[in-house]
Amino acid sequence: TSVDLTKTWREDENWSTRLHVDSLYLRGRHGSLRWSAGRQPYGFGNIVLYSPLDIIAPFSPDAIDTEYRPGVDALRIDFATHRGDLLSYVTVWDDDESLNSYLATGSFNFTGIDLLLIAGQLRDREMSGIGLAGGFGGLGIKGEMSWYQGKDVNTAGGDLHDEFAIAASELWYRFDNDLMLLIEYLYNGAGTEDPSHYLQAANSATISEGLNSLLGKNYLLFAPSIEIHPLLSLSLLGIWNLDDDSYLVRPQLSISLGENLALDVSHTLNRGSKPQKGILPGLTTPRSEFGMYGDSAALYLRWYF
Template sequence: MKDYRRLTSMLRTFLLFFLILTSTLLLFRASAFADETGVKATGYARNFFILTNLGDDMAFDALSRLRLRLNVKPSESSYFEVAYELVPGFRDGDISSAYVPGPALFSYRAVDLDENIYPPDKNSGSDFVLAQNLDRLLLTLSTSALDISIGRQSIAFGSARVINPTDIIAPFVYNTIAKEELVGADALRVKTPLSEMGELDMGIVFGDDFEPDKSAGFIRLKTYQVQTDIAFMVMVFRKNILVGIDLARSIGGAGAWFEAAQVFAQGASGENYLRLSVGADYSFTDGLYTYIEYHYSGAGTGSPENYFNAIAETAFTDGAVYLLGRHYIAPGLTYEITPLLVFSAQALVNVEDWSALGSTGFEYNAAEDVYVNLGAYVGLGQESDDPTRPENEFGLYPDVYYTALNFYF
């Protein structure tokens, strides 16, 4: 009965916050406009109910993500964007023992707002959390010769569909539910065209307090040769050096890609490693889209008992690597059941220990700018009796079931 009252109270409070967020959204939509001055306000409210299960432990989360975005274009040669997110959430239950892989998404920010508004101490054990994220604060200046972007912006690279070896600034992990917006990083970026299909892209991405040892710099050359998009990249990140290549082209109606990165680790705990992804996709005429990708990670290991020994290496601490093994196959598909209902299914399979992380989902366009999502991420693999010595990789992952109600404006 106590748990029932606690859950009921949590749901009532969440519904109150949902009404507040929805009202704010409607007021914001009413004031949104795009006129000859080049000012436009947009955004969305995404509302999630998430059930997470690991062994005998279970947690229920209810959260909303309100994103407000303002775009200003004062002239043909300048553009300003700001985006702010407010995220109230509630949790009932504890799965603190769950293995949660992935890079620190906000590590390439020179200065930032405090992520937690309430409680100030995220380890306080409070059921209610109110978080914030200033995700964009960007000024872009354009001339006939170059584009200059200054401020918080998305920085992402690579054409691979599942794992991008050249994308190490703020990549999503495979089982991220909300992948709609890339996480903003603080950067100075310059792009200049070299030809009709060629481009030179270079930039500095700033870490905490602009410290050089926590920052990154890159140069990326993109061209088009023999009907293939080709990109070469060199990046220096936290004293490490990445050399990458990215190829993408069409082959007989299918798309194909090859993306690889060799990292020369300079830290005392680092070893050099190679990562690569190669794959293909194909769209059928009946609304079916399929893909398959192979990924190799030289930073991982083929022995499950050594999985946790690797996570102290540079690849995991600085290089955005989170997969513990070496060889993976990632098939997937989306199917348009009706113009308003889309089904998707994908899996990430460790072909050495034969564990897998599977995902299925439905998206329904319930009304104009209103979408409903239902999905799950399920780890397939035997759970180890000793958490410090896993028998496989994805048996460490919790099962996640979610639904979302999304409003866009």
């Protein structure tokens, strides 16, 4: 964000209080033209688990809360055509002016198939992308790909590659018993296939800027979910690194506690080869992505008012 709308009291004390304004913008409309300016949520792409077209403040694939998207400082202009297509332009401002983003997007529908296009400059990278979404019977089919010109390659904190692409295909199906299943193959061209280079990937620009959160290149993601009771639903998230055979599994139970109150209970399991100890104390070499992390549990309480 380019404007500091955060205030902290008693910073670095035993307890502190923070106020953060996450959404504050003006919007207007004139005929088919709509505009909004200020801190606002912005998302793009149709794939649910990990969308290569969701490039402005995207969610991590293992994020627990994806219901509310954090705001970014942006100017957005939308134009709706007579046939229902949407043409858009967005400028996103950053603290560092050189990392501002300027993007044009288009959303179209042709005989039941959604087409998404995006192109422009993302934080000093030239980029473009395309997405398709449709269905065959009860099977939902989506595919997306984005391409980037790398920046600051071969320098500390830069991209790993001169050029890279991120692509994914996702299948969606709801069974007769209301079990819903999402399966996605992801190619992460911003990462690396060599586990010994994971630390370098973790310090790359795509990770620090939030564009990417995975270190490897080839992944299989799956997410079944089912409503056990009107007040109780069960879901599972799996992320499998196909290059080093490590994986993350997270079962999650969602409980409705009242009309405006809900509780999510989850347990994340990370499995894979543990890092190899180096010659010097405290130095290790990664041998798998998810083997570097420990397990965790979370309680997430949501109150709507």
